[in-house]
Amino acid sequence: MNIDFPLILMIATLFTGIVALIDKLFLASRRVARADAATAAGNMDVAGKVAQEPFLVEQSKSFFPVLAIVFVLRSFIAEPFQIPSASMEPGLTEGDFILVSKFHYGLRMPVFGNTLIPVGxxxxxxxxxxxxxxxxxxFIKRVIGLPGDHIEYRDRQLTINGEKIPTRNLGGEPVYRPVKYLAEESLxxxxxxxxxxxxxxxxxSDLVVWAGPEGVWDVPEGHYFMMGDNRGNSSDGRVWGFVPEENIVxxxxxxxxxxxxxxxxxxFDRNGWIQ
Structure with missing residues (x-):
């Protein structure tokens, strides 16, 4: 079951904020008036009880500031993620905790994804x-194709708009019985x-180097073509197509x-900037 945490956080923030606001504008003054009336009548026990905040109001006023801070930081500044698979090896491995900047590509409306303030x-x-x-x-992948690009991927060679991407072969690991081959691409x-x-x-009977699905793709406007660095083991744009701009996190x-x-x-040995 997939839990939509951004939506849950937004609803919780709105709910607690609305409850706290209603209490401030309407309910609190009524409690004070009832407490004052009870005090004037000499009913101190009653005054203490009616002056107390209801449980929902008390909890909402306690949680709202925390939820609001988390909501703003997570929605507009940065958010932590954990790498769930091997699709971005060797650079990112399963179990890496990464920091994702939420403002590099513009400030976006939480949940809906539309751009509020364009930044980049x-x-x-x-x-x-x-x-x-x-x-x-x-998902986490590498941006390969920009809107309007023509992408080709055949025989482990990536070609963008008719130009082959420079690739430097790093060989097999280990040499005596390679289970993977590495290369550097300049993007x-x-x-x-x-x-x-x-x-x-x-x-x-023979071993082969599996480089993943091959093909040709034309990136539509407003979309991006994504590929995992682990080309032989990545479910990416070669399988499910293009990422619309509003789906960017x-x-x-x-x-x-x-x-x-x-x-x-x-x-913390793997700490560092992502290339």
């Missing part, structure tokens, strides 16, 4: 968090280390902790 646009090579088409889950101001996996097809900027599960201790 995704650049080729950025590592971006987003919602895929028709999928409520957060704008970014250098991405991509990974291809080695496997044996069903019924075959933010730019992944840094790794701040690695913690894969409760059976190991958190580590």
């Amino acid at each position: 646009e995704p650049e080729r090579g950025d590592v971006m968090v987003f919602f895929p088409p028709e999928d409520p889950r957060y 704008g101001d970014h250098t991405a280390t991509v990974k291809w996996v080695v496997g044996r097809p069903v019924g075959a 933010g730019k992944a900027v840094a790794v701040w902790m690695h913690w894969k599960g409760w059976d190991e201790l958190p580590s």
Whole structure:
């Protein structure tokens, strides 16, 4: 079951804020008036009881400031995420906790995703968090195609608008029995280390380098084409198409902790900026 936490947070913030506001504008003065009347009549016990805030009002006034701060920070400044899979290896591994900037691509309306204040646009090579088409889950991939781009991917070679992306082969790891091959791609101001996996097809005797789905794509206006750095093991734009602009969550900027599960201790050895 996928929980829409941004929507829940927005509803909780609005609800507690409205309750606190109604109390401030209407209910509090009525409680004070009833308490004063009871005090004037000498009913001190009654005065104390009617002066007390109802449970819902008390809890709303307590939680609203905290929820409001979390809502603003999470919606407009930065948000933490955990890498859930191996699709961005070798740069980002499962269990990495990353920080996502929410303002690099403009201030966006929480939940709805429309841009309130334009600040910048995704650049080729950025590592971006987003919602895929028709999928409520957060994904993280690298921006490969910008609006209007023509993308080709064949034989492990990425070509954008007719120009082959410079690629430097880093060889297999380990050399004596490689299970993956690495290469560096130059994407704008970014250098991405991509990974291809080695496997044996069903019924075959020889190992092959699996580079993932191949094809040709034309990126529509207002959309972006995303690919995982682990080209041989990534569900990305080659499978489900293009990411609409309103589905963008933010730019992944840094790794701040690695913690894969409760059976190991958190580590900070991988901390650093995301390339």
